[in-house]
Every structure is written in structure tokens, then in C-alpha cells.
Amino acid sequence: MAAASRDYSRESKLLSGLISTRKIMSLKSSWTFFCLILSVSRCFADDDHEMEEFLKREYSLSKPYQGVGSLGSSHWELMGDAMVTTDQVRLTPDMQSRQGAVWSRIPCHLKDWEMQVHFKIHGLGKKNLNGDGMAIWYTKERMQKGPVFGNMDNFTGLGVFVDTYPNEEKVIEAQKKRYTPRTQRLFPFVLAMVGNGTISYDHERDGRPTELGGCNAMVRNLKHDCFLFIRYIRRRLTVMIDIDGQHEWRDCLDIPGVRLPQGYYFGATAITGDLSDNHDVISLKLYQLTVLRSKKEEEEAEEEITIPSVDNMDLLRAGDVDTGMSGTAIFFCVLFSMLGCFFLIGVGLVMYAHWNESRRKRFY
Numbered sequence: 001m002a003a004a005s006r007d008y009s010r011e012s013k014l015l016s017g018l019i020s021t022r023k024i025m026s027l028k029s030s031w032t033f034f035c036l037i038l039s040v041s042r043c044f045a046d047d048d049h050e051m052e053e054f055l056k057r058e059y060s061l062s063k064p065y066q067g068v069g070s071l072g073s074s075h076w077e078l079m080g081d082a083m084v085t086t087d088q089v090r091l092t093p094d095m096q097s098r099q100g101a102v103w104s105r106i107p108c109h110l111k112d113w114e115m116q117v118h119f120k121i122h123g124l125g126k127k128n129l130n131g132d133g134m135a136i137w138y139t140k141e142r143m144q145k146g147p148v149f150g151n152m153d154n155f156t157g158l159g160v161f162v163d164t165y166p167n168e169e170k171v172i173e174a175q176k177k178r179y180t181p182r183t184q185r186l187f188p189f190v191l192a193m194v195g196n197g198t199i200s201y202d203h204e205r206d207g208r209p210t211e212l213g214g215c216n217a218m219v220r221n222l223k224h225d226c227f228l229f230i231r232y233i234r235r236r237l238t239v240m241i242d243i244d245g246q247h248e249w250r251d252c253l254d255i256p257g258v259r260l261p262q263g264y265y266f267g268a269t270a271i272t273g274d275l276s277d278n279h280d281v282i283s284l285k286l287y288q289l290t291v292l293r294s295k296k297e298e299e300e301a302e303e304e305i306t307i308p309s310v311d312n313m314d315l316l317r318a319g320d321v322d323t324g325m326s327g328t329a330i331f332f333c334v335l336f337s338m339l340g341c342f343f344l345i346g347v348g349l350v351m352y353a354h355w356n357e358s359r360r361k362r363f364y
Helices: 002-047 167-174 295-302 327-363
Strands: 052-055 076-080 089-092 099-104 113-122 133-139 156-163 189-196 213-216 226-233 236-242 250-256 265-271 278-290
Touching: 089 265, 113 133, 133 226, 133 278, 156 226, 189 236, 189 250, 265 278
Parallel strands: none
Antiparallel strands: 052 278, 076 099, 089 099, 089 278, 099 265, 113 226, 113 278, 133 156, 133 265, 156 189, 189 213, 213 250, 226 236, 236 250
């Protein structure tokens, strides 16, 4: 009986030791997994320069839009035909010759920021029978009516445009010309432009001469939400869109060397002409981005920027840019050049033969 008891006690100790060993191994495995996750997260953090974001409510616009447009009771001010409803800030109704805007009253002094725009464009007009579009701004000027999607021309700062009407295409069609596959683009089209106060937006060419880049974005009359993402960090401008209802960002443009001063104002504007649409802003959410910088990056960030500019891009050029020639035009240019050369050679040979004949007659 005592032997059986000792055997049972020994088995209990072995079993408890085995359980303890398994617990330790399990703890070690869990700790290893935790360290792996931590190292991976640190890698991603290092890739993103350990970036953190904070919602800045004083620069953001969202439901229930309390006091928007009222004097002294909101950080946002309405202009033109813009109006507030329970669901959105409607910049323009689906009516002709309207323009409206909503502008922040507080200048933004953040070095790095990210703007997420929730918007909707819809109306009764069919494809290419709607217009004209809307824009998101970060500019020195505010509350100025004008032809650039409801804002002034020759602006100072950044404009990101959602252009819904192909003006250049209609001009080319009126001239009985055709787009080449290289230059044709689908509308609506999202593009960005940086202005320094002297650069004009070319409305007839849909801003091509001064655009930084862009992408097509079929945003009209969608049943799901549309989002626009604008990030400015370490003098790099990134624009992305989420318009497919999949909650996934799609790249639109990514431009380094963009220099934007601090202290400018955020705003959203829209305009209609002979064609129209409802242009609605559901929310504008601004996030402050906190990024760990190297000493060199800190020194560069401390340099004061007074005039908006883009590195390696001549924004002061005036007039049209050379769009190049089509293959057919190049072919005819080469053909006529060769014919001209042959003609000149023929004329030269005839003149040489005539001169040579005259010289021989003088010797007889």
C-alpha cells in the first residue's frame, strides 16, 4: 500500500513537472511570437519613420456641422450657393451657373498633415453632360470666387481638382481634330496643381500645362462612398482615391520635392456652368502627422518656405507646352523633307551641268 502510494506520488510529480515544462515552453513560444510581431511592427514603423497621426478637430469638418456658416460659432465659413443639410455640405445644387465653397477660418501651421475627404458628386445629367467639378484647397487666399472650380485663378498654394467635364476634348472636336491614344484621358479626372500667385489654370486644356499628375476616377452617381486622400509629409505630396467601395486606397499621384508654406487655409469649392451636378462634401478630416526625422531632415524642415514650388519643375513657363506630333505627322514631315532634299540635289545637278557645258564652249 505504501509502495503504491510512493508510485502514485512519483507519477504525480512527473506529471506536474511535464505540465510545468509545457507551460514554460508555451510561454516561451508566446514570447517568441510576441517578439516576432514586435519586430515586424518596428520594421513597418521604421519604414514609415514611426509615423503617428492625430485628428485635428479645429481643421476638420464633419456631422452634425454644428454652427457651420454662422458668424463666430464655427471654424468653417460658407460662400456663394453652398448650404448645410443634415447629411452634407452641398457646395452646388444640380443647377446651372452656380458656385459655392466652404473655407476654414483658421490657418494651418502643421509641417506634416493628411486630409481625408468624404464626398459625393451626382446629378441627372448623362455621361459628359455634367459639370464642372470640385476642388480641395490649401492656399494663402480664402473666400475668393473665381473660374477655377469656384475659386480664384492665379492662386497661391495647392489645389487638388476632381474635374468631371472634358473641356479640351470638346475643343478638339469643335476643331474637327481627334485625340491621339497618347493624349486621351477618361473623365472624371483627379489632378493636382501648385500655384505661386502668377500661374494661371488653363481651363480649356483641363489644366494639363501645369498639372503635377493625376488619374481617372469614375466618381459620379455611385451608390457607395467616395474618398480622396491628400498627404503632405517631408515635402512629398501623395494623392490616393477610394471609389470602388472596397475600402482600399488606389494610388493617383506621388510627387517629391513639393514645398508648401505653413499658415495657409483649407477649403472646398465647386462650380457649374451650362452643365451641372450636385457637389457634396460629407466630411473633411485633417490629421497631424508626427514623424521622427534625422538631424538633416530636421534642418531642412526648419528652413522657412515662403513661396510654393516644386523641385525640378519649371512652374513659371507661360503658354502652351509642346504636346509632340502624331506618327502620321512625323511621316509626312520626313517625306516632304526627303522630297525637298531630292529637289535641291536635282536643281544643283542641272545647274552644274549647265555651268560645265558653258565652260567647255569657252575653250573651243
